[in-house]
Amino acid sequence: MRQVGLLQLGGLVISATLMHTAPAAASDDALDGRWIGGFANRNTVVVLDARFTGAPAPSGTLDVPQRGESGIPLRNVSQHGRSMTFEVPGIDGNLLFEGKFVTPTQVVGSVRQGLGHSSFELIKLATVGREELAGIYGTYEWAPGKVLLVAAGQEQPIYVDYESGRTGALFALGRDEYVAGPSVSTGFPVMVRLRMVRDGSDRVQRVDFERRGKSVQALRKEFYSEVPVRYGNGDVSISGSLLLPSSPAPHPAIVMIHGSGAVTRDGLRPFADHFARNGVAVLITDKRGTGLSTGRWARATFDDLAEDALAGVRYLRSRPEIQANAIGVHGMSLGGWVAPLAAVKSHDVAFVVVESAPVMTPLEHERLRVETTMRADGHRGETIAQAVAFMDQKFDVARTGDGWDRLEAAMRAGDKAGWLPYVNAPASLESLQWNWNHVFSYDPLPVLKQLDVPMLVLYGELDSVVPPKVHKARMEQAVREMGKRQVTIREFARANHGFFEAITGGRQEQPNLGSFVAGYFEVRTDWVLARAQAAQMAGAELQN
Structure with a gap:
């Protein structure tokens, strides 16, 4: 049975807002569904994301998004009338939750572990269909330049408040009411509330946007249209969306290149919106093998991705x-290897934007990344040394094909020691050797030497995945040695790998962050518009 070590009560008692409200009657199936909430512990709030079902017997699972814990099985789940209880396995004893239904969609009560106790609250989420969700997506403006984006995310709807830089997942309380919490992955405590207002044709035309205790009315505004597209690269069919600005054409344009993993166009949308609203057309796609695109992203080389x-x-x-x-390419993280490669392969690429771009081989990068991300998360030197030693062992197995059984044993040991999530543990020997033969040895420096178009390079001061002390320094050295005058390098203070305002830059704090660093979107867009204007002037001179 999994045990949750992080849920240990420190004896702090904070009353829930509605603890003294008269409980409401609840049907026998009221507990079924998804609930978000939390409890106070050690001067913070532990956020909970629970799923309950009553058939064939009451049961449930729990996620703790701040700590990356998911699918924790709950014990002794029960509901009797307006009362409900469940237990969470804990290292220092189970946590016992006992609550009452205040309304059919709200439960408040107490949580106990030994002598420690606190109060908790849970809010039931509504199930909203895909078509209904599509009706809320769009851009909304409450004053000139003050824009709210509501869009599909990788797993659930998201919002971006471009005035404050805040962003996060949206949790549905109903068809037309959504909430968000203080960080990108949580919905509790509720910090943001969106209420959708529809017109006579049932289309959302206004969002009542509540944040920091104040509410504004944001009206739908069509800054750009979204055109479904499909095109091919050999036997791979790429599906995507072209965001076409409403301003007069022709428009400069960007092809956005994904980072690592199975990412669809929805993962790129928050980063594309600012470009499109300011006159730059953007092509966002489902990476090959994801969404509606064919192929296999896990068996794609950098050359394959550049050709896509x-x-x-x-x-x-x-x-x-x-x-x-004036068509450019944009890549973040892994895309920082791919975008310059695409530019040197074709004279049709007019400029390059890369963010958190590695300037070393993937093999060197992976070994360094393990050390820097673990250090940012506060791991001790001995544990870091074990993880780095595993990376050397992994690369040796990849090179020789020998020692897979020993590598699997090392992964089991790493799971117990806590370093396994940092090392990109291979799923199979075949997968590991494929990456050794096709990915790990790629060297970006020869490509950078060939690059002859303007490039914008952005780094985050606290990026522990692509630490700027190493990668930015290498990029600057390469630019000096190659005499590149069209390369602009910028570092954002307090920014992590994804350009969120951070404290440590570690992977463990990412779920607790909620704001992009100031100026991030504007720097990118202004640079691209300047390149487009220069290209337009150059084209006019040629015509004359």
């Missing part, structure tokens, strides 16, 4: 709305 991006460039050049001499 160039297929997008060719598609954009076929559109009359696009300024053909």
